[in-house]
Structures are given as C-alpha cells and as structure tokens.
Amino acid sequence: MTAFLALGFRHILSPSALDHLLFLLVLAAPYRFRDWRHLAAVASAFTVGHSVTLAMVASGTLRLPTALIEFLIPVTIVCAGLANLRQGRKRPAGWAGPLMAGGFGLIHGAGFANFLREMFSESVLLPLFSFNVGIELGQLAVLATSLLLLGGIDRLIGIPLPRAGRLPRTALASLGAAGWAALLAIQRAPW
DSSP, X not given: OXXXXXXXXXXXXXXXXXXXXXXXXXXXXXXXXXXXXHHXXXXXXXXXXXXHHHHHHHTTSOOOOHHHHHHHHHHHHHHHHHHHHHHTTSOOOTTHHHHHHHHHHHHHHHHHHHHHHHHOSSOSHHHHHHHHHHHHHHHHHHHHHHHHHHHHHHHHHTOOGGGOOSHHHHHHHHHHHHHHHHHHHHHHOOO
C-alpha cells in the first residue's frame, strides 16, 4: 500500500493539484509557526472531510456531477480567502477553522475520487487509508513551507516577527489565492 501513500503525497505536490495548493495557502495565511497545532487541526479536519467523500464516491456509494465538483473546488478557495479577509488580524478561533476546512474537504474529496475508483481492484479501505495518510503528510509539508514563506513576507513587509500582525500577509495570500481560484471557477463553470 506504499504506492497509494506515495500517490497521495505526490497528489498534493503536483502542479495539477494547484487548487489544493491554493487552498492550503489560504488555510495557512492567518497562522504563524507558533500556531502550528491549530493549523495541523485545520489540515486534519480537511483530510477527514476529504476522506469521507473520497471513500463514498470511490466506493460508488455516492455519485456527484464531476463538472459541478470541479467548479465548487475553486469556489471553496474564494470563500476561504474572503473569510480570512473578514477576520482581519485574528486567526480562526476555536472550531471555526477546522469546521470550515472539514466542510470544504467534503467537496475537494469528491474531485479526486473518480480517478481513484478506477485504481482500486478489490478492497477500497486499505488503499484509501494509505492514500489519505500520504495526503496528510503532503499537506503538512506544504503547510510548513507556506508558514516559512508567509514569515518571509512578514519580514519583507517590515513587520517585526514578535509583533507581526496577520493582516498584511493574510490579505496578500488570501487575495492572491482567491483571485486565482476565481479565474479557475470561471473556467470550470458548468453552465
């Protein structure tokens, strides 16, 4: 099952997973390294949501229109970016971040499920578990890199790190990712 673990990890880092990378950037934008536990909870909630629909669609329990899902994925990025801008200098409090990420994960999971369904020969459970572990490891690598880049943006903007406000870099990352995702949504519009 290491092949599925590697597939999950590579899926996150692939240029074809740009929408996933943009979503992770938007998730990371309001956080700093000292917030890593909360950010890991957000990423794990996304993986749980992703896993639920991935399992349901890959096993044939649920059928969703591919064109609609491909359109909704960038819409979730736009929504997450707008939520970051609305929060201003604060990171999502309590369960708000994980709940949003888990809900959006439900949509993202359906996007890759059709491809995975064709790869399963018999049992779905073990390959799906391995794939999701790979996704989680890839997400953690992307989030750590994002935190480093966002900290670099803080330094470029000239905000001393101990007093760093979240607004400038959150706004930059959120607007950039949301703008790119809006273009993807327009290109993928199912009508």
